[in-house]
Amino acid sequence: MRLLVFAPALWLFLQLSPLAIALNQEGLDLLQAKAGLDDPNNALANWNSGDATPCNWTGVSCFVAGGRLTVTTIELQGLDLAGPFPPSFCSLPNLSFISLSSNYINTSLLDSSLLHCSALTHLDLSQNLLVGPLPSALPSLPLLGYLDLSGNNFTGAIPPAFGYFPSLQNLSLTSNLLNETIPPFLGNISTLLQLNLSYNPFTASTIPPNLSNLTNLEILWLAGCGLVGEIPRELGNLVKLTNLDISGNSLTGEIPETLSRLTSVVQIELYNNHLSGRLPLGLSNLTALRRIDAAMNSLSGLIPDDVFSIPFLENLHLYQNQLNGSLPATAGKARNLFELRLFMNRLSGPLPVDLGTNSPLMFLDISNNQLNGEIPSGICDRGVLQELLLIDNNLSGVLPPDLGRCRTLTRVRLSNNLLSGEVPAGLWGLPHLSILELTDNSFSGAIAADITGANNLSNLLISGNQFSGKIPEGIGSLPNLYEFLAADNKLTGPLPDSLGELPELEQLDLHNNSLSGELLSRIQSWKKLTLLNLAVNQFSGRIPPELGSLPVLNYLDLSDNQLTGDIPIQLQHLKLNQFNLSNNQLSGLIPPNFHNEAYKNSFLGNPGLCSDLTGSCLSSTGHGRNRSKFLWLLRSIFILAAVVLVVGIALFYCKYKRIKKAKKGLDKSKWILTSFHKLGFSEYEILDSLDEDNVIGSGASGKVYKVVLGNGEAVAVKKLWKTPKSEEGNQHQVAYDAFESEVATLGKIRHKNIVKLWCCCAHKDCKLLVYEYMPNGSLGDFLHGSKSGLLDWSTRYKIALDAAEGLCYLHHDCVPAIVHRDVKSNNILLDADFGAKVADFGVAKATEGIGKGPKSMSVIAGSCGYIAPEYAYTLRVNEKSDIYSFGVVILELVTGKLPVDPEFGEKDLVNWVCSTIPQKGEEQVIDAKLDLCHKAQIIKVLHIGLLCSSSLPINRPSMRRVVKMLVELREDSMSKPLPNGGKLSPYYYEDDKPSAT
Incomplete structure (x- = not known):
């Protein structure tokens, strides 16, 4: 990286060079700025000292003032520039617009760097790596109207001087590390049109009522700011407000009726708080309102009729509340409604008969309620319905015939209702349908041959119905079919041969039907199959040996059929968690690998099977012809047993005295x-x-x-x-x-x-x-012990990537996902080649079980120095907790320091790194044992560690994203930028707001 200290030498060279004589002073100022920046992609290559003016340079714009061209605009966003903010920019007297967003501008933003930018009206330094306090000098810029410092690492308080901006209209400080309170003096900036403070770890405080003084305010975003208390009634005075977002806080009390005065508001976001009481009346007065989201609160009572009388209402989210009563009849009259999500409430009664008839309904989710009656016949009348989600209700009757012609449908989930009759034939074969879930109803009829048209179908879930007839041969033409669950029906006939040609199939469950014929043997395409359950049918013939070649099968149940012959020895190759061949007509020896307690109930009800190694049971069951087949094996076993016995006696005699005490009271036979x-x-x-x-x-x-x-x-x-x-x-x-x-x-x-x-x-x-056994022990012992010098940077990078891939598998590829809950360097083990593996799952938990109070939850989830900060006040863990802990592990690999050390005082490793970098630079936190020839990659990995250990869970990337960032840092792709800059911003990652069911 070029350093600013070299700028004087460059300056002198330019002054003496014949080519530089032609360049004006503003060009020289810009070249001085360039000298202080690292430009890895050579984006500023045409900043040439031989030009007369810089007006044609990349990112530079000029206009004529006083008879000459002068620089007014610098736009250098997204060029991967690194280094401190160039103070020489402010030497340009008419510079009014600066945008350096989405780069690697770092260190602190000093007051002295900005004081001379007196003509500046627009400053955008968002999505960079700036640290330290917010500069108090910014309000002294008299013309500044737009200030965006979001997506950096600014800390501390919002300076009191920020209450004195003379012309500011847009202030965005979102996604920083500001950690005091939201100050009331922001209500003094009377010119403000937009105020965005979202996703900062502010100290818990209330919404300052003074913000209601901002009578010109159009946008107020305070999401994820640690807010408590009630929503101030005074916010109703912001009559010009178009967008209000106070989601993701801990606000309590009722939604004030004064919000019905916000006659200009287009969007209201209140989701994920602790709001209670009823929805306020008078929302129909909000004639501009299009979207309202009050989901994930504790709202109760009825949904007011007038909510659906809001003339331009498009989107209503009220899911995960305690609302009761029926869905108002006015819901069927809303003419612009395209998204309605009310799942997980206590709604009852029928759906409005004209729901979907008068509106362009695209997304409907009213799952997990107590609704009854029929599905409205015109639900897809406007021809744009994509998602129909009505899980866990008491809906009855038949499916509307028009659903079979609703070609826009992508997800149909109707499980756990009282629906009956035949499924419209066209519904089986809709071209964009990815999920068809009809489980646990009373549907009848056959799976229609139209299913061949469902090219995007991935989940076919129809268990627990009365479907009959054969499985159509065309089901093998569905290239994306992942789950086919049709248990507990009345299906008959053989399995279609085409079923074995599904390359994406992972789960096939057809148990408890009346299927017959032989099992499929042409199953070479089942490379991803993990579950096969064909129990309680009428299958006959032999078990195909080809089942033993399925690479990831771990659940196999063929019980309660009429299967005959031997158990194929190839089944021993499978790694089975669930295995059941009971109640068939199998015969012969049970393969030896199944002779243990785990499979003691896997072979019941097969009188022809033999598990003892003497072979005596074979003749009594008419299978003496198999005796010679195994005789050589039995002789070998007896000889081997004799040898083992002799050696065992010798070893026991030598060790008897030493192990007698340790083995006291233990009966090996038990x-x-x-x-x-x-x-x-x-x-x-x-x-x-x-x-x-x-x-x-x-x-x-x-x-x-x-x-x-x-x-x-x-x-x-x-x-x-x-x-x-x-x-x-x-x-x-x-x-x-x-x-x-x-x-x-x-x-x-x-x-x-x-x-x-x-x-x-x-x-x-x-x-x-x-x-x-992992011969190199734990990463913690190795990294912080006497052998730490053996871990060069390439090895440490490999360890980080290996561990990330292990955690990524837990979070994204296990069903349900698994949260480790104690990620630390001591739980990452190293093999002989320093490959890393995640270990010690003593407090791990599947995500579907978290929150249900198992005994293991009484254990503190994590270890000192690795525990995510939100655990202190939520006592809850999820994938984001693991990601924080993994971030600490990355910082250990980069710094070589323990997560908690007396050297840090009251700080932990994360806080020490965050406070040291602004004062001394990134190089000062890198382990002195590492070769700095890898400095560029080390710093990028450091940024990933800081990103993972962000104090706000929403700012942490998913483990899948972490793996992607680490992979892109391999030596053969060092020239590539870190994805999205690797900066602390919530916008790059999966939406943390819960999606529909």
């Missing part, structure tokens, strides 16, 4: 082994090695042993225990709960960056978890 992968060892080999000499770690949950198996491979064994509370309080109860959580989590995970859980063993109060 240990229960549950495996999650194909094992090459038994529980006895593990138990015999739990010596104190093999302990490699210890903690509150128990001890970790290194066990070297007979084949020379090593595993890690975590031993947990349960002790009565009277002895040790809750500590060991927590460890016991952690065992259950970790087994439930790791047992179903398959990912290269998640530590592999081989199996678990249980006996009374003693629990063992057997993992793959």
